[in-house]
Amino acid sequence: MAARLSLKQDYEGLLDKYDTWLFDCDGVLWEGDRLVDGAIEVLDLLRSRNKSVMFVTNNATKSRKSYKTKFDKLGVQAHVDEIYGSAFASAVYISSVVKLPKDKRVYVIGMTGIEEELREEGISYLGGTDPADNTLEPFTLANWTPDPAVGAVLCGLDTSINYTKLSKAFQYLLRDPACLFLATNEDSTYPSAEGLLPGAGSIGAPLRFALGRDPISIGKPAGTMLECIKAKHDFDPKRTIMIGDRLNTDIQFGKNGSLATLLVLTGITKESDITGPNASPTVPDYVTKSIGDLRVLIS
């Protein structure tokens, strides 16, 4: 049963118990470019109490560096080494876990975040924002020569998705069973400032359906990003709390990592998802309406 936080002492209890605070971004700190009310004050409060603050986002549209620009623009204090995104985790996974040979390339469905992180890791790629792939012209195999060096397809949130990209990714995966099918994350929806939109998982869904094959998904709830954090920061999982808005990514990620979990209701998850007959079996340790609720601690 999740503990519903409401009193000042409830929030004080979290400060006493947890030294490391991992924040999901979309739906927790902001929606699109609209900050959640109180997010900055609460992050400043945590840092003033010597808490370690990190950001763990499945949003692959931005690299860590371009996320740092977003944080700066929104006035949120963050160091690039505190920012972990699924584009970064995917690039690290391909270079360090897959160990993709240097003569191999990655076909990308996605945006600059993935491209920048692959470049940072020295991984050769094609597709992505290439104008030749970002076309609404009809796609025909008769006019296409696949790149024989492609050894993996990486699919992430792509707001310029089209039939050409899906067809090329499909062909790479169909013609070579050894070609890796990777997804930065599989969130079904994206909480924009104006409302829900299809998420990364819905961008890759046509490939799953056409191929009858599931990708390896690298973002939350998989442990890859936690491994990336562990590689750079010492922290005690027993004194670490994951704050998220989506049960099957953020809260499950926290549970998989033996972290405490705090669900907020400013993003994807609504009250009806956690109460009543259709409540999800994924139960967070704590629930509060918004991260802004912790402002009660600011004396």
Ligand SMILES: O=C(O)[C@H](O)[C@H](O)COP(=O)(O)O
């Ligand atoms: O579709 C997506 O990729 C996700 O909705 C989105 O970007 C999740 O970001 P997060 O909530 O993990 O910051």
Ligand SMILES: [Mg+2]
């Ligand atoms: Mg979120």
